[in-house]
Amino acid sequence: MSVSPDLNRRTLLRRAAAAGLLVTPAVGLLSACAGSTPNESDNNAGEKSNDNPFGLQDGSAVKVVIFNGGLGDAWAKEDQAIFSAKHPNVTVNMSSTQKIKTEEQPxxxxxxxxxxxxxxxxxxxxxTLVNEGAIEPLDDLLAAPAWDSEGTVADSLLPGTVSDGTFQGKFFVVYVAFTVWGNWYNGALFDREGWAPPKTFDEFFTLAPQIKAKGIAPYVYDAVHGYYPRWALMASIWKSAGKQAVVDIDNLKENAWRAEGILPALEAWEKLVKDKLVLPGKLDHTQSQQAWLDGKAAFIQVGTWLKNEMAATIPPGFEMKLSDYWGVTAADKAPKDVFAGAGEGFVVPSKAPNKAAAKEFLRAVVSKAGSAKFAELTKSLASTKGSGDNVQDPALATANELMKNAGSDLISVKLWDFYADLDKESQNLSQELMAGRLTAAQFVDKMQAAADKVAKDSSITKQTRNA
Known part of the structure; x- marks a missing residue:
């Protein structure tokens, strides 16, 4: 996964069921958290030091819940070992699930x-978690000494990790994976056929007939989860229209979706669909990824969790390589900017019984040792600097190379974290566009209307993005 995202695939990754939150019984329970004061028991307060900055007390226990998705959970067990080596008298109760909201929100x-x-x-x-005070600000974690390196925890994190986890001026979410998104292809196939991976849509459209002549679909994507195609659409918008256009979209600026460069970016994807360059069938993420591995499609867009998620079914001789999202036109304002950022976010509930232990466990997760194990086991970068330095993996190497040649800004989008309604609408419209049921112009009109509705709704807390 996530290098969450989901991303934040599952930064990640992002709230496929966000709207459902608004109608679940737990929303009323979350509302009870608003304005709540920390209720951490005094029994969990120990003596503070550089090695124990939150005053974690021996004899206490901490309950940790891991999302067991494309990254698995083996890396988290390594973090548990690192934590327990320093705090052997603290009990760690760790569990793994894919049903975070279902099991934890109530x-x-x-x-x-x-x-x-x-x-x-x-x-x-x-x-909702932020607005209702259901999760704890973690600014003190950023200021704490790094677990096993010089400086603070904040000093140890890759660019964007802190800003991605910051809302309303406070740091709430510790994203532990650093995902690079782009177009994956089989290097062995391309070498055998003498194909060069395209850098622009025009090059892709030129190559596509050659790919089809070999009985291979040029492109496949997850047609079930709307946030998958949305990554690609927003990456193209950023490259074509530039960073400021996306910042304006996130900030609900009037007519932001009508900025110069946005429509051409979406029209490129509309053409890809109209030219029948997509593998037929409504495949989900693992089905589309398997179809790509089986040689049924030449390109798939996804993040760097891909190799770990599909490790069991990668054919012998298949060379996973990652290339950047394709440029749109010669007039692109940010052609070298890469879609990358922190994902797979940890939160500490405001009513957690042992917040000191939770924060200390997070220090272990983003430690030099913990992040190195994360990269080794997942073949994806952690959000800690240098996590992949000693990992010898060809797929990860292509992601590292992409980052080395990246522009000055990393592509990032906030609207799906800022507003649940826009998250849902943008997913739905992305699916409709990629299914050929919506034109690029209609996509723009509908997204602008949805943004206007949120902007005019005084009951919705507004977020602001500065960079």
Missing amino acids: KMATQPSDLIMNSGADLMDLS
């Missing part, structure tokens, strides 16, 4: 888990 107003990896399709809506 407990948020009573006695929640201490640390929750809020990721996957069934995750809790982040904007």
Whole structure:
């Protein structure tokens, strides 16, 4: 996964069921958290030091919930070992699930888990958690000494990790994976056929007939989860229209969706669909990825969790390589900017019984040792600097190379974290466009109307993005 995202695939990854949050019984429970004061027991308060910055007390226990998706959970067990080596008298109760919202949200107003990896399709809506005071600000974690390196925790994190987890001026979410998104292809196939991976849509459209002549679909994508195609659409918009256009979209600026460069970006995807360059069938993420591995399609767009998620079915001799999203036109404003960022976010509930232990566990997760194990086991970068330095993996190497040649800004989008309604609408419209049931112009009109509706709704707390 996630290098969450989901991304934040599942940064990630992002709230496929966000709207469902608004109608579940747990919303009333979350509301009870608003304005709540920390209720951490004094029994969990120990003496503070550089090695124990939150005053974690021996004899206490911490409950940690891991999202067991494309990244698996083996890396988290390594973090548990690292934590327990320093705090052998603290009990770690770790569990793994893919049903984060279903299992954890009902407990948020009573006695929640201490640390929750809020990721996957069934995750809790982040904007609701923040707005209702259901999760703890973690600015003190950023200021704490790094576990096993110089400086603070904040100093140890890759660019964008802190800003991605910051809402309303406070740091709430610790994203532990650093995902690079783009177009994956089989290097062995391309070498055998003498094909060069395209850098622009025009080059792709020129290559596509050659690919089809070999009985291969030029492109495949997850047609079930709307946030998958949305990554590609938003990456193209950023490259074509530039960073400021996306910042304006996130900030609900009037007519932001009508900025110069946005329509051509979407029209390129409309042409890809109209030219019948997509593998037929409504495939989900693993089905589309398997079809690509089986040689039924030449390209698939997804993040760097791909290899770990599909490790069991990668054919012998298949060379996973990642290339950047294709440029749109010669007038692109940000052609070298790469879609990358932190994902797979951990949150600490405001009513967690042992917040000190939760924060200390997070220090271990983003430690030099923990992040190195993460990269080794998942073949994806962690959000800690240098995590992949000693990992020898060809697929990860192509992601690293892409990052080395990236522009000055990393592509990032906030609207799906800021507003649940826009998250849902943008997913639905992305699916409609990629299914050929919506034109690029109609996509723009509908997204602008949805943004206007949110902007005019005084009951919705507005978020602001500066960079």
